[in-house]
Amino acid sequence: MKAVRFHEYGDPEVLRYEDLEQPVPGPGQVRIRVAATSFNSVDGNIRGGFMRGPIPVELPHTPGLDVAGTVDALGEGVDGLVVGDEVIGFLPMDKSGAAAEYVLAPAEVLATAPKGVPLPDAAALPVVGLTAYQALFDHGKLTAGQRVLINGAGGAVGGYAVQLAKGAKAHVIATAGPRSAEAVKSAGADEVIDHTATSVPDAVSEPVDVVLNLAPVDPAQLAALVTLVRPGGVVVNTTVWMPAPSDEERGVRGIDLFVRSDAEQLSRLVALVDRGELRVAVAERAPLAELAALHARAAEGAVHGKVIVVPSAA
Numbered sequence: 001m002k003a004v005r006f007h008e009y010g011d012p013e014v015l016r017y018e019d020l021e022q023p024v025p026g027p028g029q030v031r032i033r034v035a036a037t038s039f040n041s042v043d044g045n046i047r048g049g050f051m052r053g054p055i056p057v058e059l060p061h062t063p064g065l066d067v068a069g070t071v072d073a074l075g076e077g078v079d080g081l082v083v084g085d086e087v088i089g090f091l092p093m094d095k096s097g098a099a100a101e102y103v104l105a106p107a108e109v110l111a112t113a114p115k116g117v118p119l120p121d122a123a124a125l126p127v128v129g130l131t132a133y134q135a136l137f138d139h140g141k142l143t144a145g146q147r148v149l150i151n152g153a154g155g156a157v158g159g160y161a162v163q164l165a166k167g168a169k170a171h172v173i174a175t176a177g178p179r180s181a182e183a184v185k186s187a188g189a190d191e192v193i194d195h196t197a198t199s200v201p202d203a204v205s206e207p208v209d210v211v212l213n214l215a216p217v218d219p220a221q222l223a224a225l226v227t228l229v230r231p232g233g234v235v236v237n238t239t240v241w242m243p244a245p246s247d248e249e250r251g252v253r254g255i256d257l258f259v260r261s262d263a264e265q266l267s268r269l270v271a272l273v274d275r276g277e278l279r280v281a282v283a284e285r286a287p288l289a290e291l292a293a294l295h296a297r298a299a300e301g302a303v304h305g306k307v308i309v310v311p312s313a314a
Contacts, residue, residue: 002311003100004291005060009049012295015063017288023096023104025075030107032087033072036120036308037064037098039286040127044295046093054258055093063291064097064309065090067105068113068123078107086113088270090126090261098123099291101311111266114273114280121282124156124306129269129278131259132160135236136168139255140210144169147208149228151200152215153189154180156281156306157238161212162187163278173208175200175215179304187279204228211235213244226252282308 001022006014025031043063045051071085081087089110091097096104113122135157136142148165152158153174165172166188174189177196185192193203200221207230213222216239223245226235232251237244244254272278283305286294297303 001101002288003062004064004288005062005099006047007060009047009052009059012044012047012292012299014047015292015295017291020100022102025073025078025104027076028078028107029075029104030071030078030081030087030110031073031075032067032069032098032103032105034067034069034098034101034103034311036066036068036123036285036310038066038123038127039291039294039298039303039307039309040065041298042093042127044298047295057094062096062099062103064099064103065093066123066126067091067098067103068119068121069098069103070119072102075107081107081110086119087111088113088122088126088266089263090130090259090266092261099288099309101288109261109263111263111270114270116274116276117280120285120308120310121280123308124280124282125269125273126261126266127259128156128306129160130262130265131157131238131257132164133265133269134259134262135212135238135257136161136164136210139236139257140212140234142168142170142210145171146210147171147173147206148210148212149173149175149200149204149208149225150189151175151195151211151213151217151225153184153187153192155214157214159183159187159281159306160278161214162189164272166190167272167277170210173204183281200225201228207233209233213237213239215239216242219245226254282306284308285310287312 246254
């Protein structure tokens with residue numbers, strides 16, 4: 001089978017498109033014929049060697065945390081899945097990923113793929129969808145009627161976060177640049193702040209219950225967001241290299257989010273997709289053979305929106 005791997009840490013050119021033996025599922029595993037994986041920013045950090053502490057991968061390593069595909073073979077002890085099932089999942093970060101024609105996955109991380117979108121497009125959901133869900137509900141404890149500020153709503157996580165927060169009947173304030181403002185508004189944001197034209201703290205007229213920071217802002221900008229949170233509220237930060245600030249005097253908590261794979265939560269997201277209550281957005285499809293070029297474009301800041309990676313040019 002074809003796969004992309006890196007044998008050493010480094011720049012995008014360390015990624016090699018090469019032939020590998022088809023993997024054989026062990027106990028509790030399934031083999032998936034990959035319809036698509038996706039590009040996540042953490043893929044570049046893992047490849048560059050910046051995540052060796054929290055994500056100790058074994059070299060050579062195949063990237064690709066998201067998978068959408070068809071169950072091709074079952075390992076011993078797997079129940080509830082059969083060959084031919086269409087599934088999606090967030091694969092273990094320290095194991096071989098889905099930038100390949102076939103990948104092994106623990107059965108427990110998989111959810112039935114949504115029926116309402118093409119199977120390859122469903123690879124755009126797991127990591128970023130779970131990040132948004134866990135930020136808002138596991139950590140932010142967002143409920144109906146609350147006010148949430150989503151800073152950096154124009155990205156892939158932000159698109160899901162706006163939809164999920166609006167679906168929870170919250171008042172959604174979102175920051176976005178001119179390129180993504182219309183998409184953020186159509187996702188359901190009640191207010192859209194152009195962060196390129198105004199100071200976000202100046203543009204928020206009333207305190208919020210939850211701040212979700214998805215943007216790589218400087219520490220002073222992140223600290224300023226704390227002042228917008230009502231006493232007892234929370235700041236959830238996904239830019240983990242910059243710790244979330246807090247305000248102990250006012251009881252404002254700062255939480256750094258490390259997304260985790262959760263098949264039950266993923267199934268909830270799938271149900272929302274199939275009911276038409278959550279839109280899966282795919283900006284681009286890239287062939288697996290050109291994954292190194294995709295990583296290079298991402299490193300230059302030239303990738304916008306969610307990109308799925310397919311084993312062929314289809």
